[in-house]
Amino acid sequence: MQSLEHYTEKAATLSLRNQCWIDGKYVASVSGARFDSINPATGAVLTDVARGGAEDIDRAVKAARAAFADGRWSGKTPAQRKEALLKLAALLRENLEEFALLDTLDMGKPITETMTGDVPGAAHFFQWHGEAIDKLYDEVAPTGGRDLALIRRVPLGVIGAVVPWNFPLDMATWKLAPALAAGNSVVLKPAEQSPLSALRLGELAAEAGLPDGVLNVVPGFGEDAGQALGRHPDVDCLVFTGSTVVGKLFQRYAGESNMKQVWLETGGKSPNIIFPDADLDAAADMAAFGIFYNQGEVCSANSRMLVHESIAEDMLERMKTRAEAITVGNPLSPETTMGAMVDANHATRVEGFLKAGRESARLVTGGERLTIGGSDAFIAPTIFADVPMEAKIASEEIFGPVLSVQTFRDEDEAVAIANNTIYGLAASVWTRDISRAVSMSDRLHAGTVSVNTVDALSAMTPFGGMKQSGFGRDLSLHSFDKYSALKTVWIKY
Known part of the structure; x- marks a missing residue:
């Protein structure tokens, strides 16, 4: 890693593409409308970005449809799409x-x-899906x-992809890589809080050999x-990662328009279950990662x-030690291990949960807006x-x-x-008892159950949820x- 001075310079x-x-x-x-893209760690405006609306979406969909219809991308062989x-x-x-830097600043x-x-x-996911096709x-x-x-497996046509701000480049890639590899054209709408890496990605994709109109970013x-x-009405499939509330809106939009396919990956309230026979230091290390990584702005955060009641105070002490060792600060500093919330509005929302927590539970550490x-x-x-x-926080x-x-x-x-939730995205179990591990994994309602780790993820394994965490798999x-x-x-001969 370089120094704070290097990254600041x-x-x-x-x-910045805007x-x-x-x-x-x-x-x-x-x-001609525009909106500010703001660095949440400083409050400074990074740039003002074109505010796309219905007319811009229509332009992008038409470009994507034309690119699909004439076969400039869908007509290429899988090997040719792989190469790009x-x-x-x-x-x-x-x-x-x-x-x-773009995602850190944004x-x-x-x-x-x-x-x-x-x-x-992101590079790995493009490579993996490209190699697979x-x-x-x-x-x-x-x-x-x-x-x-x-x-035969054939591409659908025009894909609309709406992605969140917590992993701007990665979440875009999770949608784009398989959609493009399969031969579709895509219209991508990044979150308004973090549009910069997606806009640069469009340009980079053209440099890589994607024909005009195949990838559009609004x-x-x-x-x-x-x-x-x-x-x-000319979007064949809509894929979305974000809140459950907005996911339900996309289902309504599809029903009220052309009945397009809708695939959702939405909220989570993932349980991390720790039994007394677990490696408690390893469990504490990964539990801290599972909730504090990316400022807790992770849909599958534990x-x-x-x-277990017999180890509760022991685990609390271990977790308190790890939480208080985290360095909250300037995201451009290599010494920082936790950055800012995505914006002040979200920080205010999380602050409301801190207040609710203090009223209903025992504060062990933290509990402050900084x-x-x-x-x-x-x-x-x-x-x-x-x-x-x-409790609201439960x-x-x-x-956050x-x-x-x-x-x-x-x-x-x-x-x-663990199952007393509307969500079913992920869960973790810590135990040395293999029978218990298998039994628990069977009984937990979650798309991914990690045993003796948290939030296990790979390009080789499907990611997605049950219940109101959505459906379909990335x-x-x-x-x-x-x-x-x-x-x-069917051919008769």
Whole structure:
């Protein structure tokens, strides 16, 4: 890692793309409206960005439809699409520092995380899906006689992708990589809090060889650009990562327009269950990571710790030590291990949960909103104990560095507490007993159950939820299911 001075100097010289990327070029929004992209760690305006609306979405969808219809991308062989995506992965690695700075400045996460995690991860996901696409085979049905029935996997057409601000580049990549690899064209709407890396990505994709119109990026607000994309009659599929409330809106938009497919990855309130036979130091290390990484702004964050009553105070002391060792500060400093909330409004929202926690539970550490470098968008790593089941902090997604700790007596009670939520995205279990581990994984209602770790994730395994955490899966070969259709071609000869 470089020094704070190095990253500060580089940040000051960045060229920030701030217009819509449509049909292979940067263009102003039709209305001319703009909005400020703000660095939450300082409160300073980074740049003003084109505020896309319905007309801009329509332009982007038309460009995407034309690109799909004439086969400039969908008509390429899988090997040719693979080549372009591998080039894009290589370009991301070549421009690692630039993209890391864009996401750090835009959403306040530490530069150490964007340099070592987010941008390398995005490059890896483009590479993985690119490598996979020419290894997926169609099928021949065993019809017999003088019949040949082919079962072909074909691209859907135009994909609308709406992604959140917590991992701006990574979440865009999770949607774009399989959608593009499968041969679709895409209109991407990044979150208004963090549009900069997505806008630069459009340009980089063109450099990698994606034809004009195949990838379009329209920054804007949910009520304008997001709703227009969800309602557009020429979008074949809408994919979304974000809040459960907004996910339900996209389902409504689809039903009220062209009944487009909608795939959602929404909220979470993931339990982390720790039994007495676990490696308690390892459990504490990973539990701290599971709630404090990325300022707790993670949909699958392990925000509920369920601890066996016999080790509760021991684990609380371990967690308190780890929370108080976190360095909250300037995201451009390599010494910082927790940055700012994405903006002051979100910090205010999280602060409301801190107040609710102090009224209903025992504060172990933290519980404060912090002002650093002139910005009040920072929250101290916080732990609450003795949290009642009915408490707001035990049931609602906080999306901040706030851990709720509850106790249980036995497996049945642990499962009952863990499953007592509208969400079902992730869960973790800590035990050395393999029978218990398997049994618990069977009983927990979650898309991913991690055993003796938290939030286990790989390009090779599907990621997604149950209940009101959504449906459909990102990553793995199963991600292609969202971006393709099965077509039967039956030939009599």
